[in-house]
Amino acid sequence: MTDASVPDGEFEFEHRPDTDQSFENALVKARAGDRLSVADGIELMTTGTDRPGVDPVRKEQVLEAADRRRAEMVGDDVTFVANLNNNVTTACNTGCLFCNFKNTAHQFETGYDDDHTGFTKTPAESRAVVEDALDTGIYEVTSVSGLHPAFVLNEEHREILESYDNPYAEVDYKPPAAYDDDPGTYVEQMRAMSVGGVHLHSMTPEEAYHARRGTDWSYEDVYRELKDAGLHSAPGTAAEILVPEVRDVICPGKISTDEWVAGMEGAIAAGLDVTATIMYGHVENAAHRVMHLQVIRDLQDRTGGITEFVPLSFVHQNTPLYDRGLVTEGASDAEDELMIAVSRLFLDNVENLQSSWVKFGNAKGLKLLNCGANDFMGTILSEEITKRAGGGYGEYRSFDDYVEMISAIGRPAVERSTDYRERRRLDPGDGPHGPMLGPRADGTPMLSDRDGGGEPAHADD
Numbered sequence: 092m093t094d095a096s097v098p099d100g101e102f103e104f105e106h107r108p109d110t111d112q113s114f115e116n117a118l119v120k121a122r123a124g125d126r127l128s129v130a131d132g133i134e135l136m137t138t139g140t141d142r143p144g145v146d147p148v149r150k151e152q153v154l155e156a157a158d159r160r161r162a163e164m165v166g167d168d169v170t171f172v173a174n175l176n177n178n179v180t181t182a183c184n185t186g187c188l189f190c191n192f193k194n195t196a197h198q199f200e201t202g203y204d205d206d207h208t209g210f211t212k213t214p215a216e217s218r219a220v221v222e223d224a225l226d227t228g229i230y231e232v233t234s235v236s237g238l239h240p241a242f243v244l245n246e247e248h249r250e251i252l253e254s255y256d257n258p259y260a261e262v263d264y265k266p267p268a269a270y271d272d273d274p275g276t277y278v279e280q281m282r283a284m285s286v287g288g289v290h291l292h293s294m295t296p297e298e299a300y301h302a303r304r305g306t307d308w309s310y311e312d313v314y315r316e317l318k319d320a321g322l323h324s325a326p327g328t329a330a331e332i333l334v335p336e337v338r339d340v341i342c343p344g345k346i347s348t349d350e351w352v353a354g355m356e357g358a359i360a361a362g363l364d365v366t367a368t369i370m371y372g373h374v375e376n377a378a379h380r381v382m383h384l385q386v387i388r389d390l391q392d393r394t395g396g397i398t399e400f401v402p403l404s405f406v407h408q409n410t411p412l413y414d415r416g417l418v419t420e421g422a423s424d425a426e427d428e429l430m431i432a433v434s435r436l437f438l439d440n441v442e443n444l445q446s447s448w449v450k451f452g453n454a455k456g457l458k459l460l461n462c463g464a465n466d467f468m469g470t471i472l473s474e475e476i477t478k479r480a481g482g483g484y485g486e487y488r489s490f491d492d493y494v495e496m497i498s499a500i501g502r503p504a505v506e507r508s509t510d511y512r513e514r515r516r517l518d519p520g521d522g523p524h525g526p527m528l529g530p531r532a533d534g535t536p537m538l539s540d541r542d543g544g545g546e547p548a549h550a551d552d
């Protein structure tokens with residue numbers, strides 16, 4: 092398999108999917124549950140490096156092996172969480188070429204005239220959003236945001252940044268007075284969102300980097316302070332592809348692979364669970380995907396702190412990568428299936444593998460639950476990242492949608508906590524369904540008057 096979405100001859104990567112392993116050997120190891128090498132993983136991801144394109148028979152063999160491994164590792168339950176996404180701000184100067192979530196920060200400055208689609212919430216506004224959602228029964232709030240130049244960890248951090256001669260140029264800092272809306276400090280946002288016993292899942296390694304920029308503070312210290320302010324676990328986005336030659340193309344302004352790993356280790360050392368992600372289907376090839384999986388597996392060997400792995404399929408429509416002709420499309424169905432399957436087979440130390448209905452839609456999202464995935468994400472209630480990138484699968488799934496879809500593939504539907512330790516099996520014959528694990532949840536359907544977003548909630552759509 093080549094990197095199909097890349098226009099011919101565009102990138103001369105050092106790492107290419109050629110190996111000295113054979114597909115058959117790799118498949119034998121995968122079926123036996125032996126630990127796979129990167130060369131093995133590349134064979135499975137490509138269905139053989141000795142032939143062009145995906146071989147449909149071999150692909151089915153890989154998917155079947157992964158589905159079996161899923162059943163052995165975690166059983167048949169399909170889990171999901173009652174959660175809310177709350178993005179604090181879209182202001183960001185990092186300039187990732189795959190991202191249309193952000194708006195450059197100067198557009199938020201007082202006196203900027205042209206219209207823009209961005210927003211910044213004060214801590215009080217964030218709290219109000221979480222408060223409302225708590226009444227619907229959510230267990231978790233997930234909060235990921237742009238790196239607003241006025242955002243700082245705490246007042247001590249602000250003083251340090253203000254002591255620079257030219258803080259905007261040197262450490263991407265401008266005081267709140269320069270902007271229409273003030274995000275406050277990260278600590279204030281954590282305090283605001285961790286209201287009423289909700290589980291707060293926030294602060295990606297990229298955001299943690301921003302929360303310590305211009306200081307010599309460790310990631311562990313920063314995450315400890317955030318934890319004291321109410322943070323419970325950290326999302327492992329900003330991972331994208333953890334191979335430098337790919338980051339150089341798609342996100343040259345972002346933290347490096349090593350920095351991402353250091354951030355995750357800091358969060359885990361501070362006592363937080365973390366998730367891990369890969370964002371694939373753009374300029375990278377199958378070798379990069381498997382190299383990324385090895386970074387994750389090594390991190391998990393050292394820490395055991397990763398609760399789930401989330402393959403995020405690149406949504407290309409409204410992104411600079413697409414506009415500039417650097418990619419022509421996202422991943423194919425076969426690439427999505429193999430990404431999930433090889434993640435299950437390669438990551439022998441990560442229990443939970445998420446199928447993201449936001450990225451894949453219902454039909455493919457369900458299919459992937461038979462290719463190695465065991466988790467079907469969360470209700471989320473609102474979504475900005477995929478929507479702004481041009482994705483059309485909506486912003487919400489109800490518990491009834493979940494039970495209907497998961498039952499349709501013959502699997503038990505299970506409400507979970509963020510850390511997967513609390514679980515509640517739902518009885519398909521006993522609807523209407525609502526959450527029970529959240530601090531204010533009592534089984535009432537979350538938003539009974541809303542539909543499932545951008546597409547009907549049928550397993551066969």
Ligand SMILES: C[S@@+](CC[C@H](N)C(=O)[O-])C[C@H]1O[C@@H](n2cnc3c(N)ncnc32)[C@H](O)[C@@H]1O
Pocket residue numbers: 189190191192235236237238295296297298328329330331368369370403404405406407410476477480
């Ligand atoms: C939008 S950022 C917000 C948090 C923070 N700024 C960061 O970079 O971690 C969260 C993640 O969304 C994902 N993302 C952004 N644009 C995407 C796209 N077009 N398709 C798929 N995933 C995307 C990336 O994996 C990114 O790390």
Ligand SMILES: Nc1c(NC[C@H](O)[C@H](O)[C@H](O)CO)[nH]c(=O)[nH]c1=O
Pocket residue numbers: 172174176231233292366399401403445446447448449450468469470471474508509510
């Ligand atoms: N895959 C996507 C997620 N996943 C995160 C989950 O919703 C949940 O927060 C996590 O499993 C921890 O419990 N969130 C998105 O907004 N978009 C996705 O594509």
Ligand SMILES: N[C@@H](Cc1ccc(O)cc1)C(=O)O
Pocket residue numbers: 233235325326327328366367368401403476477
């Ligand atoms: N916010 C990310 C997805 C995500 C969030 C939290 C996680 O723990 C994992 C993945 C996106 O939509 O692209």
Ligand code: SF4
Pocket residue numbers: 183184185186187190191192193236237238297345
């Ligand atoms: S992915 Fe995150 S860091 Fe990169 S531009 Fe988007 S919001 Fe900013």
